[in-house]
Amino acid sequence: MAEKVTIATVARHARVSRQTVSNVLNAPHIVREETRLRVQDAISALGYRANQAARQMRTGRSRLIAARIEPTRDGINGSVLDRFLHGLTETADAAGYRVLLYTATDDEREIATYDDLLGTYELDAFVLVGTKYGDPRTAWLAGRDVPFVTFGRPWDALDAHPWVDVDGAAGTAQATRHLLASGHRRIAFIGWPLGSGVGDDRRAGWRDALRAAGVDPTGLHRETEDGIAEGERLMRDLLVSVAPTAVVCASDSLALGALQAIRGTDPPVSVIGFDDTPVAAAVGLASVSQPLGEAAARCVDLLTGVLDGNHETPTHVLLQPALALRHTA
Amino acid sequence: MAEKVTIATVARHARVSRQTVSNVLNAPHIVREETRLRVQDAISALGYRANQAARQMRTGRSRLIAARIEPTRDGINGSVLDRFLHGLTETADAAGYRVLLYTATDDEREIATYDDLLGTYELDAFVLVGTKYGDPRTAWLAGRDVPFVTFGRPWDALDAHPWVDVDGAAGTAQATRHLLASGHRRIAFIGWPLGSGVGDDRRAGWRDALRAAGVDPTGLHRETEDGIAEGERLMRDLLVSVAPTAVVCASDSLALGALQAIRGTDPPVSVIGFDDTPVAAAVGLASVSQPLGEAAARCVDLLTGVLDGNHETPTHVLLQPALALRHTA
DNA sequence: TATCCAGATTGGATCGTTCAAGATGGCGAG
DNA sequence: CTCGCCATCTTGAACGATCCAATCTGGATA
Structure with a gap:
């Protein structure tokens, strides 16, 4: 059974003191080059690893x-x-x-x-x-x-x-601009109830992008708790009331619901989700991807x-x- | 600024030695009831928490x-x-x-x-x-x-x-028996290349369940690396060559691919995946769920x-x- | 040759806990 | 009365690292 390798073992092996080994590890610049290399060699030869518990006890930091x-x-x-x-x-x-x-x-x-x-x-x-x-x-x-x-x-x-x-507003704005560039005008938004920072931010991106293109966003958005069923419900509502040609959603869950609601529409309603989850990739849903x-x-x-x-x-x-x-x- | 609370602080407060406090924590049965309670009180009064680094240094265990x-x-x-x-x-x-x-x-x-x-x-x-x-x-x-x-x-x-x-064979067997009970006979299997323990196990469950029902599984299975595209490809192959009415897959990825391949078949080919991933739940894919x-x-x-x-x-x-x-x- | 200085190295103390061994006190048996 | 024993509690040392202060070294300078 191999002995436990401590800083003292390394010190003996390199014929220096414990403190010098410690300096090589924590303040290499104050140790003479030759000594430093000798210590480094001893460290790798012995496979020494500083014990975190002991270090922590002295420094108060656990890493x-x-x-x-x-x-x-x-x-x-x-x-x-x-x-x-x-x-x-x-x-x-x-x-x-x-x-x-x-x-x-x-x-x-x-x-x-x-x-x-x-x-x-x-x-x-x-x-x-x-x-x-x-x-x-x-x-x-x-x-x-x-x-x-x-x-x-x-x-x-x-x-x-x-x-x-991650700039959610920039994400939904980018999605909206992509849809505008594809010729869409009635672009709806399905998001979360007012008052959640993230949700409001994502809605603002969509709204501002529409306004910048001269489209009035009034009446084109719906709010609900997150979920597939909720997304589907609101999308059906939107289809009936404002007949959008595209929709941007605050999450992939909502977007998946929207996808189910638009099944069979012709021409197909475009859908863009948010988060680029594996589900989105699997079903071919366009989505805003966070780095x-x-x-x-x-x-x-x-x-x-x-x-x-x-x-x-x-x-x-x-x-x-x-x-x-x-x-x- | 509050002082750091150590075992010595607790000891002073309860008018016992450090070791007695340690015993209360690690071997309560050797401490007299009355003393133990006094120490416990001191511990909660001071909000003492044993320092893991120090403990680890002595015991060699990090928890x-x-x-x-x-x-x-x-x-x-x-x-x-x-x-x-x-x-x-x-x-x-x-x-x-x-x-x-x-x-x-x-x-x-x-x-x-x-x-x-x-x-x-x-x-x-x-x-x-x-x-x-x-x-x-x-x-x-x-x-x-x-x-x-x-x-x-x-x-x-x-x-x-x-x-x-998790007993994968039992899972695919259960899936297969469910399909048999629904009247299916030509139940195919899409799995991974021979030689992976998990994959072979899942295939065995399907094969044995079929045999137990008197169905010959020969020719009804295909193997490939995991992936949606791969699942779709093999399912198309199966549809052409053996026209199964149902398929059990070794993973949800393969099953999703299979789902794409059977789109529009009538009557619909049944598909069961494995792992019960969120994707499966989202698209309504039946799947074997691991606890x-x-x-x-x-x-x-x-x-x-x-x-x-x-x-x-x-x-x-x-x-x-x-x-x-x-x-x- | 003596002195000084900067830089490198050394020994001792310390962090908070547990282990090992020793001290204390009460009680029953011889 | 003395001894030993048990239960309970206390004391000193150790785990392995870093910090601190003191010491050593060698070269430059007076």
């Missing part, structure tokens, strides 16, 4: 980032989180951090989990996906000076904390900026989505 | 479990992993463990990651999703006596290590059994899937 994994609500948009988490894990790894998962069923429990994670694991930072108006979680974290980033803007106070987001890997990477950038004390980095990042065209548009 | 998050390959079956991970996080949490994510692009790098995670974070265990014949990862882990569980049987040696799996939350829970059970030294627990768990009937079958 751990927490992210929440949600219980796949409707399953369709769940894959967005999945892709984001993968990107997060990959980028965090490159920056020397690891991602720890947690779950929580409500805000209160989630905050209790923060407390626990901070107390027992001394987490360095949190990544929250999605926030709402007056979110108690961000308030709690900010109140304790815990570093965190949200994927999704804090709609009530843009400067409240660092965030990364999730990029978003995750920028979240890590912001966090490492804060954690490594570099306060010069920007704290807000707004990314542009892309339109994934398929046969429904 | 951390690693799981791999994959780069959503075709996106459709990716959600299976997603649901599994959520279940894992939830159950691990209840057992006092946390889930750490990692990624890797190939086996060699994955093993390097194991080495790193074990060396720097002293991970307690790994959960691997899916294994293949002669998997170098499981061999590496087993060779080092690292506790791990796989979700998916090791097809070449069932006793090699603890595993949890992923349950599978994750049993993985945690097996691990804690090994980690807490209870070698009496069974090391293999085979769960039964359920058939999610929708309008395609």
